[in-house]
Amino acid sequence: MFENLSERLGGVFDRLTKQGSLSDEDVKTALREVRVALLEADVSLPVARDFVNKVQEKATGQAVTKSITPGQQVVKIVHDALIDTLTGEGEPGALKIDNAPAPILMVGLQGGGKTTTTAKLAKRLKDREGKRVLMASLDVNRPAAMEQLAILGKQIGVDTLPIVKGEDPLAIARRAKTQASMGGYDVYMLDTAGRLSIDEELMQQVEAVRNVTNPRETLLVVDGLTGQDAVHTAQNFDDRIGITGVVLTRMDGDGRGGAALSMRAVTGKPIKFVGLGEKMDALETFEPERIAGRILG
Numbered sequence: 143m144f145e146n147l148s149e150r151l152g153g154v155f156d157r158l159t160k161q162g163s164l165s166d167e168d169v170k171t172a173l174r175e176v177r178v179a180l181l182e183a184d185v186s187l188p189v190a191r192d193f194v195n196k197v198q199e200k201a202t203g204q205a206v207t208k209s210i211t212p213g214q215q216v217v218k219i220v221h222d223a224l225i226d227t228l229t230g231e232g233e234p235g236a237l238k239i240d241n242a243p244a245p246i247l248m249v250g251l252q253g254g255g256k257t258t259t260t261a262k263l264a265k266r267l268k269d270r271e272g273k274r275v276l277m278a279s280l281d282v283n284r285p286a287a288m289e290q291l292a293i294l295g296k297q298i299g300v301d302t303l304p305i306v307k308g309e310d311p312l313a314i315a316r317r318a319k320t321q322a323s324m325g326g327y328d329v330y331m332l333d334t335a336g337r338l339s340i341d342e343e344l345m346q347q348v349e350a351v352r353n354v355t356n357p358r359e360t361l362l363v364v365d366g367l368t369g370q371d372a373v374h375t376a377q378n379f380d381d382r383i384g385i386t387g388v389v390l391t392r393m394d395g396d397g398r399g400g401a402a403l404s405m406r407a408v409t410g411k412p413i414k415f416v417g418l419g420e421k422m423d424a425l426e427t428f429e430p431e432r433i434a435g436r437i438l439g
């Protein structure tokens with residue numbers, strides 16, 4: 143088990159002589175520990191390096207406050223810098239879904255939790271915002287995925303677009319749009335196909351669906367435990383499709399949340415929600431404070 147960062151830094155500073163302000167050397171020594179802690183929390187190396195440099199600039203020369211130890215002081219600077227990096231613009235979890243029916247495009251790789259998250263989010267919009275939501279699965283290559291969405295829809299009391307055999311994803315997207323307008327829905331969610339890895343066919347399909355529906359939100363759903371892979375996936379989808387936000391799933395697992403920091407630092411896209419389990423209520427808005435606490439250990 144790793145010691146938490148506060149304990150580690152306490153140890154480091156105990157060994158250093160007491161001075162009136164944080165010296166270059168003090169800060170450097172402390173930041174070596176911070177870097178190790180970040181890497182242990184699965185933050186990618188370039189992001190950890192940049193982050194530590196940023197903190198170093200802030201910390202060097204700061205007067206040592208009497209009420210807290212130098213170690214605690216560095217932890218506070220690191221904590222504030224984490225919050226800074228993790229905080230996106232706007233209210234976390236706020237979706238742009240005015241102008242009914244608002245399309246939400248759900249994208250991501252197979253197994254990342256896309257279908258589950260589509261249903262969780264639909265339930266949340268229904269329960270908390272009183273929205274009428276229609277869900278449609280475009281995953282024609284995996285009939286089981288289409289069935290799964292229909293089953294979840296029944297379970298949470300959200301309508302799904304009836305499945306028509308042999309229809310292609312674009313036709314389904316168009317039908318969802320028409321059905322949402324005619325049926326007086328506030329939001330329609332499109333659960334796009336997932337694949338094991340990003341390929342050209344998948345991207346073309348998602349792109350075509352995007353062009354037909356002009357989504358208000360395009361949310362990438364990625365497994366938060368996959369660290370660097372999650373960040374690559376986000377970069378790829380953003381370059382090609384343009385995403386408006388990220389949902390990190392499996393944050394109930396024992397990962398330390400470093401993917402969140404790398405994600406924000408590399409893509410600049412807000413993390414809107416985190417998935418905290420398999421149940422339909424296990425979706426929460428992203429809280430930078432919580433993740434910062436987890437990364438610091």
Ligand code: GDP
Binds near residue numbers: 394420
């Ligand atoms: P998709 O292929 O991306 O549509 O993935 P699914 O929605 O089918 O999810 C794959 C598996 O991950 C299912 O067993 C889900 O119950 C599970 N899952 C999804 N989100 C979470 C989460 O936040 N935490 C946990 N523990 N499991 C999740």
